[in-house]
Amino acid sequence: MKLQITHETTYRYDAPILGLVQSLRLTPSVFEGQRVADWTVTVDGGHRGSAFRDGAGDWIESWSVRGPVSEVTVSIHGRIETRDTAGVLRGHRETINPLAYLRDTPLSAPDAALRDLAAGVAGEDALDLSHRLSAEISDAILYRPGVTESRTTAAEALALGEGVSGPYPCADRPCxxxxxxxxxxSGYLHSNIDGAPHDAAHAWAEIHTGSLGWVGFDAANRCCPDDRYVRLGSGYDAADAAPIVGRTVGQGAERLDIRVAVEEMDQ
Structure with missing residues (x-):
């Protein structure tokens, strides 16, 4: 599938800030399931700093903006070709040992309910167990926008029994x-069958299944990622995998506006 993606994030401040530093994880991953035709990341009034590929295989670049400034827009424009790999992250180079992802974070730490959920699921092998755990999460948490946010913990999402895509990967911590x-x-999802542009920032989980490696599971949509998905990067939780992380110098209160559109191009 050939997709065109536009992603604009605008920060507005009620008083000019003195400066801004950001770390961006906004470049598509390199693996067999996707090939970038062109991809541009810009920050209005910004100066691009260092860029590198981290141990998880994600491309990270730093930007800075000198103030005073009352508005900053981060823009992504790109075209990418994707193909269905049945959720398998094949051909992705990384150096972090998968066992590192067994650690808990403040967002993903399980409570008794999450532990009970994990204990109640069995599978014939690691892949089968992963599918069953993802299905259990789908049944336990109803997809409903506006109920949760990126800082909602896995335990809170399970207790609420509803939320959006953000809590679903955290809730897969029973794995x-x-x-x-x-x-x-984190990434994008093209979900309109008519090909019209639409808001499509999305998130899902990856589980390491042994010899098959990392496999994606989207509990919110009860499927494994296919050619409708564009992968950007990963982390221990939503905060660690955030596409944009920044720090400002100044006292102005911040307001955030995000616009994401994914459009299928003519084949």
């Missing part, structure tokens, strides 16, 4: 309880 490394993945 860690079952001895399966799991991580949070």
């Amino acid at each position: 860690a309880g079952a001895g399966l490394p799991a991580r949070y993945v």
Whole structure:
């Protein structure tokens, strides 16, 4: 599938800030499931700093903006070709040992309810267990926008029984309880069958299944990522995998506006 993506994030401040530093994880991953035709990341009034590929295989670049400034826009424009790999992250180079993803974070730490959920699921092998755990999360948490946010913990999402894509990968932390490394993945999803542009920032989980490696699971949509998905990066939780992380110098209160559109191009 050939997709065109536009992603604009605008920060507005009620008083001019003195400066801004950002770390961006906004370049598509390199693996067999996607090939970038062109991709541009810009920051209005910004100066591009260092860029590198981290141990998880994600491309990270730093930007800075000198103030005073009352508005900053981060823009992504790109075209990418994707193909269905049945959720398998094949051909992705990284150096972090999968066992590192068994660790808990403040957002992903399980409570008794999450541990009970994991203990109640069994599978014939790691892949089967991963599918069953993802299905259990789908049944336990109803997809409903506006109920949760990126800072909602896995335990809170399960207790609420509803939320959006953000909590779903965190809620897959029962995999860690079952001895399966799991991580949070950020990206885009083309979900309109008519090909019209639409808001499509999305997140899902990847679980390491042994010899098959990392496999994606989107509990919100009850499927594995296919050619409708564009992978950007991963982390231990939503905060660690955030596409944009920044720090400002100044006292102005911040307001955030995000616009994401994914459009299928003519084949």
